[in-house]
Amino acid sequence: MSSVFAHIRFWEYNFASPHWLWLLLIIPVLLFFRYQSRKKSLGTHKFSRPVAELKAISFSPIRYVILAIYVLIGLGSAFLIMALALPSLPYSDDNQEEYGEGIDIILSMDISGSMMATDFLPNRLEAAKEVAKEFIDGRKGDRIGLVVYEGEAYTACPTTRNHSYLKTAIDNVEPGYLEPGTAIGTGLGTAVARLRSDSLKSKVIILLTDGESNKGEISPLEAAELAKNKNITVYTIGVGKEGYASMPVNTVFGTIVQNTRVSIDEKVLKQIADATNGAYFRAKDKSSLREIYKEIEKMETTKMVDETIKREPPYKPVSFLSYGLLFLVFGFAIEQFLYKNNA
Incomplete structure (x- = not known):
């Protein structure tokens, strides 16, 4: 009941x-007009107490009671009219921005052998997986999927809101099960294909790689054109520090660790991002990679706010209706209690 009468101002x-x-x-x-009509129909007002007694105690309080009756009826009518005007509080907690159904995001992750380089701790791949899961935790309303690629690509998890399942799929990703190489175009093209025609209005691909494209039947720029035609925004991330990095290399004598020059095709990654209204980022350690994902999250959140679903304000006529009915009931009840019908 207190919530009904919370706002009378x-x-x-x-x-x-x-x-x-x-x-x-x-x-x-x-x-x-009601007063005049009542006066004519009743003639002299009669009250429940004897006339001699009323004269003895004076009529002035009765006049105040009659005035109170009409004030109550007037206020009750006023509140009912204001309820018809659909009142709403401008500061109402209910009057919040309401977003759409979220967005569709595909994480397209390079898992080639070079991702085992240790310039990120414990290595690039594990760092990328850890930060990706943190990003997923912040996207509660989004459908997110995972594509992984080396010399070929496959969908490790289709777009889903079951983020626990998605994070498990990320944990299970390991290099070495696909054809060796780095097929950036195939990784991007597979991600584009996963964003089906029934995808949500806003579609995003986050493409992560630490190298240059050297495999695949489709070039990175051709895949970018496909994304552009589907109105998909592509954010590209190059991972790897400047200069050389230690990474395991398979030889006839087994796996050895050697310093290898970090070579990221930043020109192509920038072209992919520019063609799809995205952005290119360079991550040189895990900390900067985490900041990049936060920046992408911020950019996509801003986009969602810009595309907010506009709705009618939360109308709150209940208080006005309650006060209106309460005043009218009291007013008419007091009037009936005081007045007697003429014989």
Whole structure:
């Protein structure tokens, strides 16, 4: 009950249909005619107590009671009219931005052998997996999927809101099960294909690699054109520090660790991002990779706010209806209690 009567300060309300408020001007006129009509129909007002007794105690309190009756009826009518005007509080907690169904995101992750380089701790791949899972935790309403690639690509997890399942799929990703190489175009093209025609309006691919494209039947720029035609935004991330990095290399004598020059095709990655209205980022350690994902998250959150679903304000006529009915009931009840019908 307290929530119903929480706000009586009607001047703090906005009204969606303010034209109803013109009816407030009629209330004094109607009350005047009601008083005159009541006076004519009843003649002399009769009360429940004897006339001699009423004279003894004076009539002045009765006049105040009659005035109170018409004030109550007037206020009750006014509150009902304001309820018709659809009141809403401008600071209402309910009046929040309402977003759409989220967005579709595909993480397209390079898992080639070079991703085992240790310039990121414990290595590039494990760092990329860890930060990707942190990113997923912040995207509660989004459908997110995972594509992984080396010399070929496959879908490790289709777009889903079951983020626990997706993170398990990320944990299970290991290099060495696909054809060796780095097929950036295939990784991007597979991600584009996973964003089906029934995907949500906003579609995003986050393409992560630490090298140059040297495999695949489709070039990175051809795949970028496919993404552009589907209105997919592609954010590209190059991972690897400047200069050389230690990475395991398979030889006839087994796996050895050697310093290898970090070679990322930043020109192509920038072209992919530019063609799809995305952005290119360079991550030189795990900390910078984490900041890149935070930046992407911020950019996509801003986009969602810009595309907010507009809705009607939360109307709150209940308090006005409650007060209106309460005042009218009290007013008419007191009137019936005091007045007697003429014989």
